[in-house]
Amino acid sequence: MIPIFGKSAELQLEKDVSSRYLPVVISAMVFLAAMAIGGLFSLSDAISDWSETLTGNLTAEIAYDPTADLDKKTSDAVKLLSETPGVQAARPIELEETLELLEPFLGKNDIIKELPIPRLIEIIIEDDSAIDLLALNEKLAAAVPGATLDTHRPWLDKMVLLGRSVQFLAASVMLLVGIVTVIIVIFAVRTGLIMHSDVIQVLHLIGARDKYIAEQFQNYFSRLSLLGALPGLMVAIIVMFIFNYLVGSLDASMLPPLALGWKGLVTLALLPVFVALLTRYTVRRVVLQSLSRMM
Incomplete structure (x- = not known):
């Protein structure tokens, strides 16, 4: 049994040039996903605050x-x-x-x-x-x-619509990042299969099963995805802190700070794990399907 994040013994996948830059690409994807998550949860809290603050409150204006x-x-x-x-x-x-x-x-x-x-x-x-x-x-x-009553409802409706639109955009970015990540992983795995086709044939001749070969690819690419996801997440968190600092230091700022809440923080913490599991599942499917065609 191969350790989950151990080295690939027979295939020597660590020497592949095709996957060398995969952590960098995944790091960029995770950074974008983390920023989208930050915007998604912050807007959700902001919309709730707007609704709670303005619901049940009116303003009378005397010209x-x-x-x-x-x-x-x-x-x-x-x-x-x-x-x-x-x-x-x-x-x-x-x-x-x-x-x-x-x-x-x-x-x-x-x-x-x-x-x-x-x-x-x-x-x-x-x-x-x-x-x-x-x-x-x-x-x-x-x-x-000269006195009029303002219910805030038109303004609130516009702000909620704007917030929902940005939330949809952030969710679309997350979906796009996930799709691009899967495509990049598939390309890297297929390239690795081609480069190691001779070794894979030898392993088949000595009785190695497809699942055993798939495990080596899974472990290797899962490790690469984690190596890329963690730095990307750290950079995103640093950028969020810098953004909040700049927003707090501006005297006339209309931008709300990024407030994730506990749900957003948990989602960010689980993001590298999700990326590793997504990579692992994708690699397994690609390897097993490709090996079944080679037989």
Whole structure:
């Protein structure tokens, strides 16, 4: 019995030039797959956070009017909203908080303080409440001229659609990486079979079975895949750390950091194992099918 990652005794596959660069190719494939996994899980968490944050929350906006008493308008709107059945709380958002929301777009400067910034009111809806938002918006606009209600739903729908599209793209990249890896392994294995066809015939003559020969190819290429997968994964993790550091260091960044969660971390940790098992299965199928044709 040959050790799982031992050397190929009779075939001397380690001397093959055809498979020498296979770890480098697999390393690149694993790097791409790991980055796709990072984006996939990070977007999944981001979409959940967006939904949880905005579901049950509304915003009332009072348009800027230099001739009106915006403080009184804001106070009247807060009172009306707080007395509305189904509204848990309504609080005015201070001007400083609004300016902080604009900093990612305009940066930190004194110019934004001179802009005609509307007054905002945060509204928290009670769970399982059935508020007629259209009627509430009309009531608010009639009581406080220039006031409108924002449900965030159009923005949230667009962001979720964008997130799902990027997730689909990341999943497609992972699938493409898997297909390319399998094709490269098949090419390397078939080349190895051709190069060692004479030795394989001798092994058949002395009674070696196809499974025994397949095991030597399996063990060798599984070892190569691990040698390539581990560095590729390490480089991907380093790139993720660098990305998160750069995102955290930017004052006006709209990019969320890569947050994998425990599911993403487990998936990344199992990625080299999956690549090795995929390689092992592919090699076995290719070798056994090729040897059956040689007989």
